Amino acid sequence: MSNSPRRTLVGRRGTPPVVQAEAHLVDQYTRLVSLAYLTLPATLTRHRRVLLAHGIVQRALPRTGGMRGARRAEVVPAQRTAGGEHIADHLRERVLRAALNCERRPRGWPKRLPPPRTMLNRLPAVWGLRLFPRAGGAEELALGNTLAHVPAATRAAFVLRHLERLSDSKVNELLGAAGVQEPHRALRASHRLDATAGPTAETLLRSQEFDACSVQTRPTDLLRRRRRFALLWAVTAAVAVLVVLAASLGGDDGEQPTIALPAGAVGPDQLVRVPGELWADTSRVDFSAWPPRGDRTDDTQLLTRALATWAAPPKTVRVTKSVGATSQPPSSEPQLLFAGAVRERTVAVFHDGQRLVRYTESSGAEPALDFARADDADVTTAAAVVLDRGRAGTRYLLAPWIVEAAHRDLLRPDAPARPLDFGKDGITEPVASPSAKGPCDAWPVLQLRSSDLIVEKHAFLVTDLGGLTPAHLSYTPLPGQGAPARQPREATSTNALTSWTRTACRLGEFRDDGVRAVNVWDFAEQELPDRGGRAVWSCTRATTWRGPGHVLLQFKAQGTDSAPLVGRADATAACSRFGQHVLASTQWVAPSGGRYLLAAGSREVVSLKVTGAVEAAVQGRALARKISSPDARVKVRARLSDGSGLDPIGT
CATH class of the missing domain: 1.20.5 (Single alpha-helices involved in coiled-coils or other helix-helix interfaces)
Structure with missing residues (x-):
């Protein structure tokens, strides 16, 4: 059975009465227009956004079931509470879907025009007149600039939370119903925007800066x-x-024209070029030890174009930044890591001590700049850089200390790793990357081994999560008996690969989130009642380059392939060396049909207590109590060895 947000919110119950929907739309017209206006792409002018927002809302009324010529029956939200909320959800979904569609363009469609299916929403048209909201203050301007640089789904989640005052769960459901592929990621990103708006977010969103119903008019020239x-x-x-x-x-060689460096910009002669064997004779093994490689490291014209574009990117250049990275020009002389041809493209990679910068150009396309955090990298997180992603696969540039490379599938721990060829310049052959869409039937990873000049036989795993550098995968085994807490280790052992098998498909939730490393920690094990076998409780922590991490807790019962989530938390130190205490609970149905409340804690937990529909207290780190109903409300709390209390993660 699917648990997609779209299915939990949307049901086929027929359209709501049109008269009621129209009354609700008129009553909430201003808020719906603001929702559409703030969700629409900031690349459109304010005049276009105003007209589109009004057009979207005015076309949000559902069709009647008996409308002649209707293409299909409307899919509307199932009634959850009162009829008014049912209709409100339906209208919000239609407005969100139409506004989000304005960012989903067919390949090759002009950037300044909405896609064909949303062209009708441009009506009503106003010839010879320009409409735009009144200007706000500095805080409104700052919030507007922040919203302009995030995806439409993130803007929508932010507006629904603060303008509509909806709960996170309701926002997640509405986004899923409106067609957002990963609504929980948009919701998580919207929470990060709270640092910009602060407690005044609702006030700012209701200001005249974002009120598309109180507009000024001016004629065109x-x-x-x-x-x-x-x-x-x-x-x-x-x-x-x-x-x-x-x-x-025009020439046929596909070369880009030479451009002049802006005043004060760094030139090719100022680039730092590290000697080829420095990595083998330094205590700092990271990007700062990479020598320049590639067949065009002496191409002054290429390096000039790359540095000039970095210093002052033209509007036609596609610029992308990982979470937490900036696109500012270099403040000092950057280091050249690579310059050369990769397939039909030319790539240059730089490192300025804090960031990786990749410049890409190809014939018939505008150049592209990609920025990513790279501060505090090490042997594993500076082991590879993504040079190119294509249909044939992903090509990596491996660190000079990598002497052996292979690739394997995390979902098949028993299958041996297969060798991966790479040249003297460190460029690998194309290798498969995890699919961003479709079923999770494989999760490719790289298995790399560093030179004996650094660490003897040090093999480790990395995987592509959409950034410039792959994320390092590690594993922390179950606690030992009385020994110090076990530390993360490389995920290359049999136990590590087996544990990762039921966690691998969860890695997609961390894609494009600026993740540098992911660790799976098996923090507790438990014997299940009714001869249910053994279960392991795991905490998967994705640590970002910024520092905070995302945590997923899973319950892995023996004899099953699934490992359901039993908790999650964002922007947390949990499951790291700064958050070593973990408690989780879940309901479980035994093979006999009996339903149980299960709970388990990490090594410092000495007792567990349950209150509510079930009353129980046990000494130890695991608990199992029979319950009569899946709706039974209980509260689980643990006591640590130092006497302090601990609540389950995610509560």
Whole structure:
């Protein structure tokens, strides 16, 4: 049975009465228009966003079930409480879906135009007139700039939480119903925006800066508009002549034109070039020890274009940043890591001590800049850089201390690792990356081994989570008897690979989140009642380059392939060396059919207590008590060896 947010919110119950829906739309028109206006892409002008927002809301009314010619029956939210909330959810979903569609463009569609299916929402059109909300203050401007640089789904989650005052669970369901693929990630990203808006988020969103119903009007430039018609044919002819000249004079070698460096920008002669064997004779083994590699490290024109683009990116350049990274120009001389051809593209990679910067250019396409955090990297997190992702696979640039590479599937721990070829310059052959969409039937990882000059036979796993550098995977086994707490180790042993098998598909939840390392910690084991076998409780922690981490708790019962989530937390130190105490609980159905409340804690837990529908107290780190109903409400709490209390993660 699916637990998709879309299925939990949406049901096929027929459309709500149109008269009631219209009354609700008119009553909440301003809030719905604000929701659409704030969700629409900031790349549109404020005039276009105002018109689109009004058009989207005015077309949010459902069709009647008996409407002649209707293409299909509407899919509307199932009634959860009162009819009013049912209709409100339905209207919010339709508004969100239409606004989010404005960012989903077919390949090759112009960036300044919405996709074809949303062109109708541009009506009503206002000729010769410009509409825009009144200007706000500095705080509103700062919030507007912040919202402009995040995905539409994140903006929508932020507005639903603060403007509509919806709970996280309701926001998650609405986003899923509106077609967002991973609503929990958009919701998590919206919480990070709270640091910008602070406690005044609701007040700011209700200000005139974002009120698309209280607008100012201004005419367009009347004389300019008149001249445009007169010059239309002349401009068309001039463009045609330029196209012909460009086609006749352009070269066939695909080279990009040379551009001048901005004043004060770093030039190719100022780049830091590390000697080739420095990595074998230094105590700091990270990106600062990489020598320059590639077949174009002496190409002054390429390096000039890359550095000039980094210093002052033109508007046509695609710029992407990992979470927590900045796109500022270099403050000192950056280090050159790579410059060369990768398939049909040319790539240059730099390191400025805090960030990795990848410049990419290819014939017939605008250059691209990618920024990622790389501070405090080490032997494992500086072991590889993604040079190119394509249909054939991903090509990595391996660190100079990597002497052996292989690839394996985390979902098949018994299958041996297969060798991965790479050249003298460190570029690997194409290797499969985890699929961002579709079923999770494989999870490819790289298995790398460093040189004996650094650590003897040090093998480790890394996996592609969408960033410039793959994330390092590690494993912490179950606690021992009376020994010091066990530390994370490389996930290459049989026990580690077996534990990772039922966690691998959860890694997709951390994609594009600036994750540097992921550790699976088996923090407790338990004998299940009714001869249910043995269960292991695991905590998966994804640590970001910024420091805070995301935590997922799983319950792994013997004899089953599934490992359901029993808790999660974001922006937390839990399951790290700064958060070593963990408690989790869940309900479990035994093979005999009996239903049990289970709980377990980490090594410092000395007793457990349950209150509510079940009353129980035990000495030790695990508890199992029979319960009569899945809806039974209980509260679990643990006591640590130092006498302090501990609640389950996620509560």
